[in-house]
Amino acid sequence: MNLDLRIPMGLMFLIVGVIMSLFGFFTRGSVIYERSVGMNINLIWGLIMFAFGLMMFLLGRASDKRAAAEPIEGTNRPLGGRGHGIGH
Amino acid sequence: MDLTFIDWLIMLLYFAFVLGIGFALKRFMRTSKDFFQAGRSLPAWICGLAFISANLGAQEVIGMGASGAKYGIATSHFYWIGAIPAMIFVGVFMMPFYYGSKARSVPEFLRLRFDEKTRAYNACSFAVMTVFSSGISMYAMARLIQTLHVFDSIFLKFNLPLGWIFHFAIIISAVIVLGYIFLGGLTSAIYNEVLQFFLIVAGFLPLVWVGLKNVGGWSGLKAALPPAYAHSWRGMTSAQTNPLGVEWFGLAMGLGFVLSFGYWCTDFLVIQTAMASDSEESARRVPLIAAVPKMFFPFLVILPGLIAIATPTMTQHAMLQSAPTLNAPATPAPANDLSDPTKYGKGLIPAKVNPVTGQVMTDEKGKPLLDYDLAIPNMLLHYFPTGILGLGLTALLASFMSGMAGNVTAFNTVWTYDLYQSYIHKNASDSHYLKMGRWATVGGILLSMATAYAATSFNNIMDTLQLVFSFVNAPLFATFLLGMFWKRTTGHAAFIGLVSGTVAAVIHHGLTLPADAHPGIHGGWIAVTHSYPSEMAQNFWTAIWAFSTNFILTVIISLMTKPRPENELVGLVYSLTPKPVEHHMAWYARPKVIAVGLLALVVTLNLIFR
Numbered sequence: 299m300n301l302d303l304r305i306p307m308g309l310m311f312l313i314v315g316v317i318m319s320l321f322g323f324f325t326r327g328s329v330i331y332e333r334s335v336g337m338n339i340n341l342i343w344g345l346i347m348f349a350f351g352l353m354m355f356l357l358g359r360a361s362d363k364r365a366a367a368e369p370i371e372g373t374n375r376p377l378g379g380r381g382h383g384i385g386h
Numbered sequence: 387m388d389l390t391f392i393d394w395l396i397m398l399l400y401f402a403f404v405l406g407i408g409f410a411l412k413r414f415m416r417t418s419k420d421f422f423q424a425g426r427s428l429p430a431w432i433c434g435l436a437f438i439s440a441n442l443g444a445q446e447v448i449g450m451g452a453s454g455a456k457y458g459i460a461t462s463h464f465y466w467i468g469a470i471p472a473m474i475f476v477g478v479f480m481m482p483f484y485y486g487s488k489a490r491s492v493p494e495f496l497r498l499r500f501d502e503k504t505r506a507y508n509a510c511s512f513a514v515m516t517v518f519s520s521g522i523s524m525y526a527m528a529r530l531i532q533t534l535h536v537f538d539s540i541f542l543k544f545n546l547p548l549g550w551i552f553h554f555a556i557i558i559s560a561v562i563v564l565g566y567i568f569l570g571g572l573t574s575a576i577y578n579e580v581l582q583f584f585l586i587v588a589g590f591l592p593l594v595w596v597g598l599k600n601v602g603g604w605s606g607l608k609a610a611l612p613p614a615y616a617h618s619w620r621g622m623t624s625a626q627t628n629p630l631g632v633e634w635f636g637l638a639m640g641l642g643f644v645l646s647f648g649y650w651c652t653d654f655l656v657i658q659t660a661m662a663s664d665s666e667e668s669a670r671r672v673p674l675i676a677a678v679p680k681m682f683f684p685f686l687v688i689l690p691g692l693i694a695i696a697t698p699t700m701t702q703h704a705m706l707q708s709a710p711t712l713n714a715p716a717t718p719a720p721a722n723d724l725s726d727p728t729k730y731g732k733g734l735i736p737a738k739v740n741p742v743t744g745q746v747m748t749d750e751k752g753k754p755l756l757d758y759d760l761a762i763p764n765m766l767l768h769y770f771p772t773g774i775l776g777l778g779l780t781a782l783l784a785s786f787m788s789g790m791a792g793n794v795t796a797f798n799t800v801w802t803y804d805l806y807q808s809y810i811h812k813n814a815s816d817s818h819y820l821k822m823g824r825w826a827t828v829g830g831i832l833l834s835m836a837t838a839y840a841a842t843s844f845n846n847i848m849d850t851l852q853l854v855f856s857f858v859n860a861p862l863f864a865t866f867l868l869g870m871f872w873k874r875t876t877g878h879a880a881f882i883g884l885v886s887g888t889v890a891a892v893i894h895h896g897l898t899l900p901a902d903a904h905p906g907i908h909g910g911w912i913a914v915t916h917s918y919p920s921e922m923a924q925n926f927w928t929a930i931w932a933f934s935t936n937f938i939l940t941v942i943i944s945l946m947t948k949p950r951p952e953n954e955l956v957g958l959v960y961s962l963t964p965k966p967v968e969h970h971m972a973w974y975a976r977p978k979v980i981a982v983g984l985l986a987l988v989v990t991l992n993l994i995f996r
Binding site for chain 1: 392395396399400403406407410411414432577580581584588592596599600768769770771772773774777
């Protein structure tokens with residue numbers, strides 16, 4: 299299959315992470331955080347999701363570049379990486 | 387529920403990505419193998435996460451949270467005993483036969499190993515079950531959306547009747563699941579299952595974190611709960627002294643062996659993801675990779691149930707209502723009256739309310755019943771501010787959809803390969819079967835919708851269906867065990883054994899009754915010859931009886947019938963198949979080494995939470 303899942307998945311987490319952390323940043327000290335025991339959970343968790351998404355995206359892109367290599371014998375997997383690039 | 391723009395944005399983004407993945411994969415769907423088997427080209431980690439995500443449907447997230455609130459940490463037996471050993475077994479011992487035999491589905495494996503009738507029986511019962519399960523998932527999701535008033539504000543804004551929310555929820559979930567499977571087949575389903583896996587973790591991990599922080603960490607949680615809640619093995623020697631009402635033998639044999647091996651080792655719903663991986667080596671690793679997150683899932687789905695019980699205040703949360711009414715005048719209820727549900731809740735768990743009368747429902751002793759299924763949804767509402775609430779709700783919806791999607795892809799494969807190609811239209815072109823697979827997806831979704839609507843008009847349909855599934859599934863593992871590990875097993879024996887196992891399950895159910903239940907759907911509809919301490923004990927023993935009947939009859943009939951020549955069984959039976967080569971792998975990558983490590987880990991977890 300020629301679409302590395304990590305690219306769209308990374309993008310989704312990245313975008314949701316940005317939205318949540320920005321929202322969290324602008325609502326600092328708001329009463330809505332009484333629910334989450336005083337923690338600005340939007341900012342904290344948004345940043346964690348952003349980092350995870352970015353990591354996935356970069357890993358997917360990295361293996362995308364290796365996708366031109368020959369597949370390992372007996373599998374459809376390219377040499378040196380598990381992922382595949384888009385549209386090759 | 388007060389959702390804001392930000393919550394909707396997160397939810398919409400998720401749906402856009404889900405469908406986007408389907409569109410991106412469409413151009414790779416050239417043959418039926420691409421569509422039904424993901425081209426057998428996916429890496430092990432993706433299949434591994436999809437392997438548990440396919441099982442992470444409605445019953446998992448909502449049901450395990452509910453069970454955590456009801457029974458405590460003992461619920462983790464469903465993971466540590468009821469899943470991990472079976473997942474290890476299927477990876478180490480059974481996957482070489484599924485993957486290596488070139489069978490395209492589990493029923494097809496039965497035809498290769500046994501005969502046509504065994505396959506036909508398994509394919510038909512399986513196809514029916516997948517459609518119904520997917521319908522049950524759909525129904526549960528629509529009910530939950532209604533209960534939580536997710537769409538109420540939108541419907542009010544556009545002046546639409548609130549009674550349409552149920553239909554809207556059914557249609558929207560059907561269209562999305564149909565869309566991405568129709569476009570991208572099994573690959574799309576698997577990719578989305580992985581996406582859903584990460585989303586569920588992302589949505590529930592902060593819930594546990596915030597919840598635990600509020601109740602004062604693990605020690606605070608333990609202090610706020612009855613002592614039995616924090617231990618999984620206390621009182622397991624006798625059925626009377628533990629919350630599950632099951633003694634250790636019934637638990638180990640019924641759940642740990644018969645039911646769990648019957649599900650994880652034979653159900654095409656999960657096996658299909660492993661069979662989509664890119665090599666036999668990867669296929670064997672799939673269940674082993676899946677076992678790691680599975681082992682820690684109790685902390686994600688059971689713990690919120692415990693926290694829900696321990697959370698001090700009971701404010702206004704979702705309670706089941708027959709129809710959501712807006713601006714209903716709040717009539718103060720008189721004291722000591724069952725019409726005030728807020729008085730009978732426990733932590734965040736509300737009392738169960740009869741949707742018709744509005745009264746609190748009670749058991750036979752007059753004790754109010756609690757609506758444990760709302761444990762997780764109420765946790766989300768209680769602890770999540772807007773923003774992350776959108777994420778949590780999306781995770782909840784994702785869990786319903788992944789359960790639905792796995793069933794639909796299993797259905798379209800079994801229908802097209804095992805029923806249509808085998809009995810209705812042989813020797814057609816590959817593109818014909820690809821087209822059939824797409825339309826089978828549509829058919830499967832339509833049948834699921836029909837099931838969901840049937841569930842709204844017949845109160846007991848969900849319990850009845852689940853009961854029937856348990857009768858059909860209970861004996862299955864004996865057939866696979868004997869088929870793969872005893873070359874003498876014959877097709878006639880397998881078929882008769884399977885059918886008799888199901889009959890034995892039905893008879894056992896008809897003759898026994900759990901304590902405190904009336905004869906009927908709960909059992910005892912023939913005569914009551916034995917009474918079990920709990921319904922769970924009855925379930926486990928029904929499975930044990932079905933398995934044993936199948937096992938014994940298959941052995942006896944095999945000995946009386948003529949076995950197949952050994953050369954036909956190479957690749958299908960353990961003793962006649964060359965062992966998978968492992969010496970080129972690093973020692974730590976070998977399935978058996980990983981298996982031992984996983985077992986050690988699960989024993990450790992049990993010791994910590996004993």
